[in-house]
Amino acid sequence: MTMVFEPDFGTPASEKTQLVTLEIDGNAITVPADTSIMRAALVAGIDIPKLCSTDRLKAFGSCRLCVIQVDGRNGTPSSCTTPVADGMKVSTQSEKLDRIRRGVMELYLSDHPAECATGDECEVHGVAKKIGITTSRYAQGQTHLELKKDESNPYFTFDSTECIVCNRCVRACDEVQGTFALTIENRGFEARVSSSGTSFIESECVSCGACVQACPTGALTEKTLLTIGAPTSSVITTCAYCGVGCSFKAEMRGDQLVRMVPLKDGGANEGHSCVKGRFAYGYATHSDRITKPMIRNSITDPWKEVSWAEAISFAADGLKRIQAESGRNAIGGITSSRCTNEEVYVVQKMVRAAFANNNVDTCARVCHSPTGYGLGQTFGTSAGTQDFESVEHSDVIMLIGANPTSAHPVFASRMKQAIRKGAQLIVIDPRVIALVRTPGVVAAHHLQLMPGTNVAVINALAHVIVTEGLVKRDFVDARCEEKSFKDWEAFISLPENSPEALEESSRVPAQEIRKAARLFASVPNASIYYGLGVTEHSQGSTMVMGIANLAMVTGNIGRKGVGVNPLRGQNNVQGSCDMGSFPHELPGYRHISNPDTRKIYNDMWGVTLDSEPGMRIPNMFDSALAGEYRGLYVQGEDIAQSDPNTSHVHAALRAMDMVIVQDLFLNETSKFAHVFLPGTSFLEKDGTFTNAERRINRVRPVMKSPTGKSEFEVTCDLATAMGYPMSYDNGAQIMDEIAATTPTFSGVSFKKLDELGSVQWPCNDANPEGTPMMHTETFMRGLGQFMRTPYVATDEKANRKFPLLLTTGRVLSQYNVGAQTRRTANNIWHTEDILDLHESDAQMRGIADGSWVKLSSRVGETIMRARITDEVPAGVVYTTFHFPESGANVITTDFSDWATNCPEYKVTAVEIAPSAKGPGAMVETHIEGDTQLDSIVRMANQIAANIPASDAPEIKVAHHIVQFWTKSMIERLHKDVDRSQLSPIVIKAMDVLLVTQ
Amino acid sequence: MRVFVPGDSAAVSIGANDVAAAITRIDPSLVIVRNGSRGALWLETLVEVETDNGRIAYGPVTAESVQSLFDADFLHGGSHPLALGKTDEIKWLASQERVTFARVGVIDPLSIQDYRQHGGLVGLTAALAQSSDSIINEVTESGLRGRGGAGFPAGIKWKTVAQTTSVQKYICCNADEGDSGTFADRMLIEGDPFTLIEGMTIAAIAVGASQGIVYLRSEYPHAIEILQKAIEIARASDWLGNSVLGSVHAFDIQIRIGAGSYVCGEETAMLESIEGKRGVVRAKPPLPAIEGLFGQPTVINNVLTLSTVPMVLAQGAAAYKARGVGRSLGTQVFQLGGNIARGGIIEKSFGITLRELIETYGGGTLSSRPLRAVQIGGPLGAYFSTEQFETSMDYESLIAAGGMLGHGGVVVFDDTVDLAVQAKFAMEFCALESCGKCTPCRIGSTRGAETIDLIIQGVRVDENKKLLLDLCEVMTDGSLCAMGGLTPMPVKSAMVNFPSDFLGATK
Structure with a gap:
């Protein structure tokens, strides 16, 4: 095992295409114009001494070690700040240069420890040796060697005695991260790096690690480097937090992970990181890790540690018994977006082949399923259109329902830098998120809409573009279906879609919408980025289609700087969806009803696949309460905490006879489980994650699994015990099977990934090295399809009993249900879920800042601490769901997206009241009645209200139901539903269904 | 009737406002123009009256002497111990070539x-x-x-x-x-x-x-x-x-x-x-x-x-x-200060000698002690000795003499000056004012001051002088801007032109 070495060229690569030839120390070298002499020299193999320059940052020219001489020019300029020129003759070595370098180095050494805590890591001593001096002739004078260390940050120390004031940390905070937490205090000899006058922990610092990464000395050092020692080997792998999918070098000393260093070559992050990926990996070796399989007969029994063989056979016997008693559809599985593509693929294969049904769903159901539906309908596939780099070419960026500085920090930094370079930002969000106004960034427009009115706003924007003649006709004519455009154009031009008509519901001033629409349509390249604030609504799918319409009508598809870009919440949401985790789709988004697709798998797997869609997660819960669904395999997801309406989820889990949880830790869901199968952390996995830009990144094992088994092995063992033998030697074999059966992945192999670093699907014969940008010539579906997007207000409305709207989100330091981050030092920043509310709402209820409040909705109540802030408007409250104690999902309801059942997490009518005590004290409601039938009625009516159709909507409703509902649900619709509860369109659609069946 | 009492800060600093107030107190009907300074600072407060005969100057006027001016009918050019005659005919001014400064002191600045x-x-x-x-x-x-x-x-x-x-x-x-x-x-x-x-x-x-x-x-x-x-x-x-x-x-x-x-x-x-x-x-x-x-x-x-x-x-x-010499064309506004009898603004064509500037215009030291050193071009400029008095005051000649014109400031020192202390001051000034970006300036200036201090104390003088010269080269060639790059100029010129001040304890 060796260390991965990434050369530092000192200054960033030039973006120029024009080439320049010059001579450096007699060597002719050709490089792009504007390349620095320093970089050109290193390309030619000449390493000019340097301390203040590093290729992630702009040239600065302060250390004066990199001086050179140029024929015909005066002086000794710094090579980092001097660009190449044609015919230039450069000398990097001479007696004069040597004298300057030694002289400068003597000055450094005169105010630097003779030995540094990090040893060879300190570049001062390294460069000193290189230029041939080790000591300084200056007598002992004034120094900074007595300054105190700042150890306030949990992950790194700042030791000013080793600081050489090269400004790399300050510049990294500015140019890479964009937070401006660091500065230089004082001037001259007294100039020192400062976290703006306070300790690091009290400062604006977001602990992204960019400064630590940039520091050439031991001044900013990971604490683990000091406690464990210098790394001796490193492995390139992929972060397991959000959907940005940053590449890291996991640096090891023996079996111990010393630190995670962001990879400059990482396609997604290009050397940047955030506090989670960079530092919050300690959960992987936390003492809470369960490493032995456990079983129990009843959820009230204590757990019993058993052998793998016993656990597997106990689980298999339970599942087989259920199928024998209640039919093969009585069990299913949920795949995890935290797991690798290979692990997910194997679980869905187990469900389809070994369980012999299609009851497989994924946690993407509760986050980005509307993206799949919406982009599938309009563009032809479920994926973001761009790579992350594209944002740097945008003139206008529209950010909808996303808070990247907290949830996708590394991408947020890229976005901030693009904005600082001149891109304009339009924010559509009920909250004043950081990007509305943060150092270096001021949004041109903030459309502060009420939760639940996304579609009203997107329609109003499109209305302005169409009625004010701002349509990009060329693009629409060449790239989109004419009929769909005409139909949509007529629809969107209706007065009911005007900003003025929608102002009352959205609360966004019509003029503001008009200005934003004009700005968006007026620039060469406008892009849209969105998050769960778009999808997690009853009209999530409609909104995604509205976004796609807006991009098409303004011609913003198919080149750099444009596009529609979902910011994926979890590391492998994209991948788990790609891998056929949906009950109606096989890998590569191919519908289960397609016989040609099924044949590929029937032949490969030697089975006959069921042609009917299986159950979605909420269907599973409803069916469980109905007694029809009794066994569930949950891979790495804590549905009992993360899914909405906790009371309903808990009741459903309690009703099941065999719940198998595969996870790192005992969690909320495992409280209802009968089998616990210990999982592996990302540091132990061998596979791939696919990020939000469709980039397939390798996840490489850094350490051994303490469970003795890989996760896919466990899944295969269970399938085998169920009577369908499955086995793979390694992740590469699984990927080969995926490539062999999935056209968009046909060119993917571990070998290729190891060679190229990463590829973005589609990766096949047509695009052997992948596809950074989609739909460049034609859309995946041929011509782009405009879809009608009628605004239908959610049924979840503020009312007298619950007058406020609750919306939910994430903070920077914590992640999702907190299973990982709560087991790290990240707790120092955020130790509980907090309820944000506006001062006027607080005053009206006598709530003080920091006091306990009871938060209640029609489905439950909980207690948390209040924070009075103007980040939310009056009438809207906000919280996170990182902590099981507060259980924010006790409050959220079963309402969901009409097309995909993605829960409406972002809108819940609530009331708050002062509380004497806290936190927690969750009150779940008793679930009674036939929830399955209630859901069927609600879903059918919702589809009828929302289906985009200009005529004969019943046919489209019927088609939708056939495509996504299980057979038994359709049967119940016919058999058990009181027709008076159904809308006329549904009743008509039922007739169509009878005919087609 | 207009009376000119400079509103210039230099004049105000020695009581011009009091002079103006005293004049108004005695004759509130007078129009007092707060003009700029003519630049003859040793004559401030230089009061001028506009007479039929042109502007007549009196100076240096103090508030206490105002009554006596009235008594001498200065408003009509009456004679008085402070009378200087027609301003235009004061030789110190008349012999100058005012181009840039043509209107300074002459007009009402805000009219x-x-x-x-x-x-x-x-x-x-x-x-x-x-x-x-x-x-x-x-x-x-x-x-x-x-x-x-x-x-x-x-x-x-x-x-x-x-x-x-x-x-x-x-x-x-x-x-x-x-x-x-x-x-x-x-x-x-x-x-x-x-x-x-x-x-x-x-x-x-x-x-x-x-x-x-x-x-x-x-x-x-x-x-x-x-x-x-x-x-x-x-x-x-x-x-x-x-x-x-x-x-x-x-x-x-x-x-x-x-x-x-x-x-x-x-x-x-x-x-x-x-x-x-x-x-x-x-x-x-x-x-x-x-x-x-x-x-x-x-x-x-x-x-x-x-x-x-x-x-x-x-x-x-x-x-x-048409004015000036070589590539130094036109006039230069020299500013004469320090230990000098007649300090102020001297605008002359490039090419005037240092001697003419200091002796003809400056009139020697204010202390009347022998003149020893002149620093030209600000705190980063070189120290010249009296042996260099024939140097032509233009860009090229000053560079050739190891100095620079800078912004045209000329500061005079008498024989009480210790150039080693001045050299140390140059480094200290740099240490205080350096922006702290580049290493030669940020650390070098402090090390420079410390090293000169050792020389002054007589510690390893030759060794430290060598180190100081090495440092000067690193600062000159290695600094990012002129701040660090020029700080060695006063230091080296002091060492070269006044070697006896750098002998340490043996001095």
Whole structure:
């Protein structure tokens, strides 16, 4: 095992295409114009001494070690700040240069420890040796060697005695991260790096690690480097937090992970990181890790540690018994977006082949399923259109329902830098998120809409573009279906879609919408980025289609700087969806009803696949309460905490006879489980994650699994015990099977990934090295399809009993249900879920800042601490769901997206009241009645209200139901539903269904 | 009847306001003009009365002597021990060649009428009738060089900016006059602010800039006040604004106040400061002329450079370049200070000798002790010995003599000066004022002061002198800007010209 070495060229690569030839120390070298002499020299193999320059940052020219001489020019300029020129003759070595370098180095050494805590890591001593001096002739004078260390940050120390004031940390905070937490205090000899006058922990610092990464000395050092020692080997792998999918070098000393260093070559992050990926990996070796399989007969029994063989056979016997008693559809599985593509693929294969049904769903159901539906309908596939780099070419960026500085920090930094370079930002969000106004960034427009009115706003924007003649006709004519455009154009031009008509519901001033629409349509390249604030609504799918319409009508598809870009919440949401985790789709988004697709798998797997869609997660819960669904395999997801309406989820889990949880830790869901199968952390996995830009990144094992088994092995063992033998030697074999059966992945192999670093699907014969940008010539579906997007207000409305709207989100330091981050030092920043509310709402209820409040909705109540802030408007409250104690999902309801059942997490009518005590004290409601039938009625009516159709909507409703509902649900619709509860369109659609069946 | 009592800060600092008040107390009907200083600082407060016979001067006047002036009927040029005769005939002034400073001390600084009567706006009017190229050619042809110290030809700098295609360009006037022993920028702004405004306006028209900024140091509150008023008057007179004197050109000026940092007089640090950032030097390239203020093409010139431009345009390049020697054309505004009998502004054609400046104009030391050293060009300038008194005061000759002209400050020391202490002071000044960006300046200046201290104490003198010279080379060749790059100049010149002060304990 060796260390991965990434050369530092000192200054960033030039973006120029024009080439320049010059001579450096007699060597002719050709490089792009504007390349620095320093970089050109290193390309030619000449390493000019340097301390203040590093290729992630702009040239600065302060250390004066990199001086050179140029024929015909005066002086000794710094090579980092001097660009190449044609015919230039450069000398990097001479007696004069040597004298300057030694002289400068003597000055450094005169105010630097003779030995540094990090040893060879300190570049001062390294460069000193290189230029041939080790000591300084200056007598002992004034120094900074007595300054105190700042150890306030949990992950790194700042030791000013080793600081050489090269400004790399300050510049990294500015140019890479964009937070401006660091500065230089004082001037001259007294100039020192400062976290703006306070300790690091009290400062604006977001602990992204960019400064630590940039520091050439031991001044900013990971604490683990000091406690464990210098790394001796490193492995390139992929972060397991959000959907940005940053590449890291996991640096090891023996079996111990010393630190995670962001990879400059990482396609997604290009050397940047955030506090989670960079530092919050300690959960992987936390003492809470369960490493032995456990079983129990009843959820009230204590757990019993058993052998793998016993656990597997106990689980298999339970599942087989259920199928024998209640039919093969009585069990299913949920795949995890935290797991690798290979692990997910194997679980869905187990469900389809070994369980012999299609009851497989994924946690993407509760986050980005509307993206799949919406982009599938309009563009032809479920994926973001761009790579992350594209944002740097945008003139206008529209950010909808996303808070990247907290949830996708590394991408947020890229976005901030693009904005600082001149891109304009339009924010559509009920909250004043950081990007509305943060150092270096001021949004041109903030459309502060009420939760639940996304579609009203997107329609109003499109209305302005169409009625004010701002349509990009060329693009629409060449790239989109004419009929769909005409139909949509007529629809969107209706007065009911005007900003003025929608102002009352959205609360966004019509003029503001008009200005934003004009700005968006007026620039060469406008892009849209969105998050769960778009999808997690009853009209999530409609909104995604509205976004796609807006991009098409303004011609913003198919080149750099444009596009529609979902910011994926979890590391492998994209991948788990790609891998056929949906009950109606096989890998590569191919519908289960397609016989040609099924044949590929029937032949490969030697089975006959069921042609009917299986159950979605909420269907599973409803069916469980109905007694029809009794066994569930949950891979790495804590549905009992993360899914909405906790009371309903808990009741459903309690009703099941065999719940198998595969996870790192005992969690909320495992409280209802009968089998616990210990999982592996990302540091132990061998596979791939696919990020939000469709980039397939390798996840490489850094350490051994303490469970003795890989996760896919466990899944295969269970399938085998169920009577369908499955086995793979390694992740590469699984990927080969995926490539062999999935056209968009046909060119993917571990070998290729190891060679190229990463590829973005589609990766096949047509695009052997992948596809950074989609739909460049034609859309995946041929011509782009405009879809009608009628605004239908959610049924979840503020009312007298619950007058406020609750919306939910994430903070920077914590992640999702907190299973990982709560087991790290990240707790120092955020130790509980907090309820944000506006001062006027607080005053009206006598709530003080920091006091306990009871938060209640029609489905439950909980207690948390209040924070009075103007980040939310009056009438809207906000919280996170990182902590099981507060259980924010006790409050959220079963309402969901009409097309995909993605829960409406972002809108819940609530009331708050002062509380004497806290936190927690969750009150779940008793679930009674036939929830399955209630859901069927609600879903059918919702589809009828929302289906985009200009005529004969019943046919489209019927088609939708056939495509996504299980057979038994359709049967119940016919058999058990009181027709008076159904809308006329549904009743008509039922007739169509009878005919087609 | 108009009586002139300078409102210049130097005059005010020794009681000019009290003099003015005393005059008003005795005769409230008198119109007192607070003019700029004539620059003969040893004569301040220099009171002038406008008589049929021309302006008659009295000085130095104190509040206590005002009654006696009235008693002597000074309003009609009556004789008095302080009477100096006609101002125009005072030899110290009459022998000068006032071009840049032609109106300073003569006019009411804030009277646009006075300004016009004394040739103001002729240059701008001429410029408005010309093309950009023609204005720039005139300035280039005149030989006018940057008076801030670098001596870069103004016309060439302007041409670089004019050739860029940016929509937004800036004219930045560097009025952060931080060099010790210099005061010409201040006196010009206080005495003839419209000249600066006119020069900036001409520059703006020449290069296509619409916004001007004067970076003025906070230590000059009076200059700030006068310039602000002058800008407001120029706006009200349809000079500054959307249409400069009725033309198609738009130009306006705002003042930005420096916060007391010497290095912010360095042009790139000044740009950072104007942008609201820490005053830290930028690496060049890019040149400010191409990527300057807020990344846009920017003309940066000193107050004196810009204030000379109106004369060049009014009288023509030929008239200007008829003065001076070699490549140092026109006049230089020397500022004579320190231990000198007759300090002040001496504007003369380049080529006057150091001796003439110090002896003829300065009249020797104020202390009457023998003169020993002269520092030319501010705190980073070289120390000259009396043996170098024949040096011609022009850019090239001073460089050849191991010094530099800088901003034209000349500071005189008598024989009590210890040049080793002065050398140490140069390093200490650098340590205090360095922006802290580049290593030679940031650490070198402190090590330099410490090393000179050891030499003074007689510790390993030869070894430390060698180390000091090595350090000087590293600072000269290795520093990012002139601050660190020039600090060795006073140190080395002191060592070379005054070796006896560097013998340590044996001295």
